[in-house]
Amino acid sequence: KVAWVQKCPPIHIVGSHEVIRINFANKDALIPITxxxxxxxxxxxxxxxxxxxxxxxxxxxxxxxxxxxxxxSTWKDGKDKDGKVLDLTSARIAENEYGYSTVQWNTKDLQDGTYKIRVATFCDTIQGAPEEFSEFSSDKITVHVDRTPPKLARAPALYMDSNQPIRLQFQELLSCNNTLDMVELFVQRDGSSVQVDTKDLVTVCERDTLVISFRQGFPMESVYGFDSKLVVRNVQDVVGNVMLGSAEYSLVFTGQGVQLEGKGNVFK
Incomplete structure (x- = not known):
């Protein structure tokens, strides 16, 4: 009697072309994988x-x-919230009649970094048989883990040439979708703090840097020589982490070509 040996069963991750991003907001959350x-x-x-x-x-x-x-070089088994290996042949993992099942992957102990995930089927090894008879692997998904809120890498100098943009460099790539509420500028004049209208500021996001300048035609004499305060908040990185609180920097805007103090502090 001849019996045909079947290959190890195929398995697929639904949405295998997507990228999974894990940030500070879901640092303790389980990630569903279908x-x-x-x-x-x-x-x-x-x-x-x-x-x-x-x-x-x-x-x-x-x-x-x-x-x-x-x-x-060794793949590690994913686990659930109870520390049990996510084995889809287990009766505790529900699978519908069409072959779909969803597992909850516990990523709590993963360090920041980039990972690949897969689902693999393993069968008993047949001596001399091709690999697909003993193992099958799904397509791989990229997983970015970043639970660190964005922080400034370089602050502006105290004395700034008002004709040059203010550059705020962060330690990682930023999400550039919305810069409208990231920056506020206050000028100390006649004993009171006056906010510069956000319409008079142009904030451009360039990878890891916010570039802030005054709109064309802005009356520069209204800021020359006055103590100013730059407030930065709501900055978000590409994984979705949001800057904690706000950061404030003292500035004095000078005339064209006058910048009296270095390139600003560098943070480590």
């Missing part, structure tokens, strides 16, 4: 496939690897 088993409508659930008498299927697990760490 998986599809195309053979389930034919042979039943993954748990049923594993338990059948002639099955070679051993496990179907979510795995991850740190793609930035060249010293790490």
């Amino acid at each position: 998986v599809r088993s195309p053979l389930t409508p034919i042979h039943g659930s993954l748990a049923k496939m594993k338990s059948s008498n002639n099955s070679r299927l051993e496990k179907v697990v979510l795995q991850y690897i740190n793609s930035m760490d060249r010293a790490q």
Whole structure:
């Protein structure tokens, strides 16, 4: 009697072309990963496939690897909130009749960095058989973990040439979707603090830097020589972390070509 040996069952991550971003807001959250088993409508659930008498299927697990760490070459098993390996052949993971199931991946202990995840099926090894008979791997998804709110890398100098833009460099790439409420400028005049209308400020986001300048035609004499205060808040990085609180910097705007103090402080 001849029996055909089946390849290890295929498995796919739904939305495998998306990038998962994990930030400060969901640092303790479980990340849902939806998986599809195309053979389930034919042979039943993954748990049923594993338990059948002639099955070679051993496990179907979510795995991850740190793609930035060249010293790490071994995929690690993902776990749930209770620390149990996310094995989709387990009866505790619900799978519908069409082969879809969703697992909750616990990412709490992941350090900041870039990872790849996959779902892999493992079957008992057949000596001399091609790899696809003992293992199948889904497409890989990129996962960016960044739980650190954006911080300034360089502050402006105290004395600024009012004809030159103010540059605020951060330690990471910024989200440039909305710069309207990131910057406020106050000028101390006649014993009171007067806010410069936000319409008179032009804030441009360039990768990791905010570039702030006065609009064309702004009456520069209204700020020359006066003590000023620049307030920065609501800055967001590309992963979605928002700057904690606000930062304030003292400035004095000088005439054209006069900048009396270096390039500003550098933060480490």
